[in-house]
Amino acid sequence: MKTVIERIKEITKSGLKKISSKYNFSLDGLDIEIEIPKEEKYGDYSTPVAFNLARSMNINPFHVARDLLETLNKINRFFFKKIDLVPPGFINFFLSRKFLLKELQEISSQKGNYGKADKDREDKIILEFVSANPTGPLNVVSARAASVGDALGNILQFRGKNVFKEYYINDAGGQVDLLGKSVLYRMKQRSGKRVKLPEDCYQGEYLIDVATEIMKDKSFYKKIKNLNEKESIEMIRDYTVKSIVKSQKKDLKAFQVEFDNWYSENRLRKSKAIDEVLDLLKKKGALYDNEGKVYFRSTSFGDEKDRVMVREDGTPTYFCVDSAYHLDKFRRGFTQVIDLWGPDHHGYIPRMKGVLQSMGFTEDSFQVFIVQQVNLLEKNEKIQMSKRAGNFVLMRDLLKDIGKDAARFFFLHRTLNSHLDFDMELARKQSDENPVFYVQYAHARICSIFKQAESQKAKLPKDRSKIKLDLLAENKEEIDLIKKLIDFPDTIREAALKFQPGLITGYLLTIAQLFHKFYTEHRVLTKNKSLTLARLYLVECIKIILKIALDLIGIKAPEKM
RNA sequence: GCGCCCGUAGCUCAGCUGGAUAGAGCAACGGAUUUCUAAUCCGUAGGCCGUAGGUUCGAAUCCUACCGGGCGUGCCA
Incomplete structure (x- = not known):
């Protein structure tokens, strides 16, 4: 099913085709822009296409627009009530009432599928997000990434893409070794030794819990007791990582974010993947040796220096490990890596793009989006956060404080x-008037x-064709609602195309606003049975759309409040 | 030094591949409920779009310089 804009685009295109010979222009590569004007008098939809053509061919936009309008008026009678031409060359479309009602029927019949795009069999997308180090509980920054990533995945899926959501566990390297050491010292402290936690260790108190957990695990504790410090740190490290990852999974689940796969860096390192990536890059001539080290020529891809x-x-x-990981994503058959x-990590983009291009993958098959930082404010003071210092606001605390729905809405x-300034005090205080509740x-x-309605025995019949839809769209509130409802597929489409899940929250607010206004001005349940049914039908369509949109961004659609 | 993000109403932000009179929410102020949930609705007020130049029919949007805030700039992950 095509969106409204897609259909208007097609109509405009066929109109342009008919006048193209007169002006001698080609439609190849011309993107016909269809937008929703800010002001009602400029129509429901509008196109500045005449300007685009006029500029490239140095002709008068008004003339092109005038001829286009003439052809368009001949092409379609059903879609539009009228089409306007406004100087210096805007073409404005006004939808017909007939079309609005026809499209409303689509919502009613397609229900949860309204706005869905056909399955795309070509693309297989792997979407990686959060991927926080397994050195502590997830904090608010991860919460933002989780909200955005999960919503994006859902939106892309809805728009027909195959999406695989993955979390990369950095369970190898120096950071996690330090983690093991930190827990070892916490264990020493717990067994009564008066040792100070070294400064380079993770200071967070959550590690005391892990230390306690390990000491209670008798069989494991026994095993490490007789090892030397290095060996025992390794064992403790692995145990700790496992425990922390488990708690991260739990936190994410509470946030209603689930991944299709949790990918271990440790396992990657143990496989042949690293040798493979080096071999491949060597074959392509992208590597060179210098002073005993192997370098990648990332300067060829706009990086400041070779890495x-x-x-x-x-x-x-x-x-290097990350390169192997990304190669592995393509090896697993994904065609689009996001x-x-x-x-x-911003500085890593050029070199990662470079590595993948060196190995023969196209530039646009790998995309990175930067989810900017979250500044937490408490009493107008910025909260300084550092994992190592152990003073950061946790995802689960945020959840307790303001709730999953409000938090997700806020992040999206x-x-x-x-950058996002998150005023904790305000979020807490405002929880009543938070837009999500609206x-x-x-x-x-x-x-x-x-x-x-049920108690009044007013029930929508199974056969919806019996409902007199002609009774709808008689007033401004209903017309505005229907127009916004049928814009839903375009909103989702744009959100998927531009990777902007925030468009959904904005859309939801508008629909809610239009509904509340309608509710205030008009009654659904009236003495006129036909009208009651027609309005129930409309309200049901609103409910369908609200539910789809809320589901996509992981927010609950409550039956009562 | 270099790179990136940001600067729009009192506050939080939309709008940024140039287009029609710069928008929304919150806060402020004034009003609305005998009827399906007032967690609602209606109205008022609020702006040198950081500053200065430039590009043109037209700039919040593009270019240049500068000012201010933030982040990054490892053979750490």
């Missing part, structure tokens, strides 16, 4: 690429209407 892949002692760098990274309702209330209100 070390293998150190003098023969161990691979993080970059990563959400934190701003601290702004572009992922900009949206949820709309859904609950609708459910309440149906409950009431």
